[in-house]
Amino acid sequence: MGWVSAGAGYEVSVDQGKVVARTAQGKRLKSLPKALKDHEAVLGLRQLVEWLTRHETTCRTEVERWMIRSLPVPVAVIAQVWADESWRAVLRDLVVVPVSADGAWDVAGAGLLRDAEEAKGLGVVDLDGESTRITAERVAIPHPVRLPDLDDLREFASDLGVEQGTLQLFREVWHRPADPAEQRRELARYSGAKFKELRHVQSRASAAGYRVQGGTTVCRIWEDGRTVVASVWIGEGDPGYETETSDLSFADAAGQRLEPADVPPVAWSEGLRMAATLHAGRVVDEEQSER
Numbered sequence: 001m002g003w004v005s006a007g008a009g010y011e012v013s014v015d016q017g018k019v020v021a022r023t024a025q026g027k028r029l030k031s032l033p034k035a036l037k038d039h040e041a042v043l044g045l046r047q048l049v050e051w052l053t054r055h056e057t058t059c060r061t062e063v064e065r066w067m068i069r070s071l072p073v074p075v076a077v078i079a080q081v082w083a084d085e086s087w088r089a090v091l092r093d094l095v096v097v098p099v100s101a102d103g104a105w106d107v108a109g110a111g112l113l114r115d116a117e118e119a120k121g122l123g124v125v126d127l128d129g130e131s132t133r134i135t136a137e138r139v140a141i142p143h144p145v146r147l148p149d150l151d152d153l154r155e156f157a158s159d160l161g162v163e164q165g166t167l168q169l170f171r172e173v174w175h176r177p178a179d180p181a182e183q184r185r186e187l188a189r190y191s192g193a194k195f196k197e198l199r200h201v202q203s204r205a206s207a208a209g210y211r212v213q214g215g216t217t218v219c220r221i222w223e224d225g226r227t228v229v230a231s232v233w234i235g236e237g238d239p240g241y242e243t244e245t246s247d248l249s250f251a252d253a254a255g256q257r258l259e260p261a262d263v264p265p266v267a268w269s270e271g272l273r274m275a276a277t278l279h280a281g282r283v284v285d286e287e288q289s290e291r
Helices: 040-069 075-081 085-091 150-160 180-188 198-207 265-279 286-290
Strands: 010-015 018-023 095-099 111-117 121-126 131-134 138-140 211-213 216-223 226-233 248-252
Touching: 010 040, 018 040, 040 085, 040 216, 075 085, 075 111, 075 121, 075 138, 111 131, 180 248, 198 211, 198 265, 216 265, 226 265, 248 265
Parallel strands: none
Antiparallel strands: 010 018, 095 111, 095 138, 111 121, 121 131, 211 216, 216 226, 226 248
């Protein structure tokens, strides 16, 4: 970003999300002079930074929603937002898969997104390391649990030095076991996490983007044309009370409990991810830490 005159022999700009200043002679200052803190140019740039922060969060949230739903996204939409640096940062290097007119995925044509133009399609690096273009009208941004050979894709991305703005390839995934007994063990795997105060687990859930409703942390996933709700009981009442989390459970949109075998793969993975996130913030006593 360029420099804006702030009077009194100073100029201001934005660098890495902060308002910075320099003298008219070009000497960069370590901090904003007191005389500039209420200057209209500085206030305007601070408002710009706040707006950009909200915009970046909106872009990241929307792209993550596309990924979790694994629904086709029009190439024209990606091309239109590509010029925006915030959109480009969260889209670049995501694995995209061409989607045919009948909705089938062409996994063999997948690649890491590097460019987007409405007239030319999407520029990608394919899984052979070659630069090519996707000319399909729609693409999917798959949730990693839906990607075959995920370990190979992770190795390929690491070799290229890929750093995704949206966590896709290196997102934690949990695959549903085939054995019913193992499924039940997985649902209980992260239960019993103790917190000294209820507010601690509530804050942890909210910070991770999960909703807290009536003593329950909730993650809603739209998959295969239906809503699946993953939930973990975290407790209710006085926020200062001690609490302990429950097993993970799944239900449909009407609240009807789902059997583990009926939970689709993305919902299973995202539900376990939520339970693991809560569990990681638990209180660990000295005996447990020594084991």
